[in-house]
Amino acid sequence: MPSPRSEFVAGFKAELPILLGVIPFGMIYGVLALGAGLSAGAAQAMSSIVFAGSAQFVGAQLFRLGTPGVIVVLTTFVVNLRHMLYSASVAPHLRHLNPKWKWLLAYLLTDEAYAVVITHYNRTSDLPASASNEHWYFLGAGLALWSAWQASTAAGIALGTQIPASWALDFTLALTFIALVVPTLKDRSSVAAALSAGTVAVLAAGWPYKLGLMVAAMSGIVVGLLVEAQRPFAACKERTEA
């Protein structure tokens, strides 16, 4: 059985290539959190307390718009719901651990750590989880990402205070989201979800408490599900017609 130390180092090393993509993101977050009007302390605290890239970008945007706190927290919940799948997926591997370990690793369960850890778990699945030190691998990967995220946020904050408002850096947020949304538009149903959510958001932009975003996201999800549900039927019909 590999020692805790060697597992930790292996996990840490496996995470390193991913950091190339994460560090610029952390810096952009730091810059635009200041642009959204957050103090340096609050911007950094969000990286360590929330520790979820996309939710932090959305949160910064909502703070900029003066959104009530309850809506910010609810929106964070919706944006991070996908982590429930990660939680289910790593759960069998953490079953034998004590609550302290479970809480620590849950805190470190980000998209980027999950991707590395689950690959490792699938490779070593012939061993029972309790007879390995693979939780140390998880800890190594998670802490590598955590350190990089905190450091790059700090670098972004330091940079952000040097940049004049006339540079319109708040627009980097919309651009970041554009870059992130494009790869998710893989099929008809996800395009339908995006278009309907965007349209509702534009129409509902004047709604009180910034509820428009939540309602728009929900309608997008429902439209996506409806289009997806209708597709097998349509494909079936085409086949019978042909």
Added chain:
Amino acid sequence: MTVWPVILGMGVATFAIRLSLIVLLGRVDVPPLVQRALRFVPPAVLSAIILPELLRPGGTLDLSLGNARLLAGLLAGVVGWRTKNVLLTIAVGMAALWVLSVM
């Protein structure tokens, strides 16, 4: 408004989701409908943020060619689609916004 309780609330919400099934495994299942719905969360949430930013830059609907953010955003969308490169998408979009605003 003080942001600190909100940041704490965001942290608790995020942590609760991540811990949920690690602790509850075997006691609850994620319903299939929720599993399918999760796929649509990123495109729906992101588009709901992007479109008002591009179409209502000054707080009112602006579909004219004078809307620099709309044109820069469309260009960035094309770059993102062709290259799948996040940093390049941001760089091109910002450059376009600066050029269009001085024109």
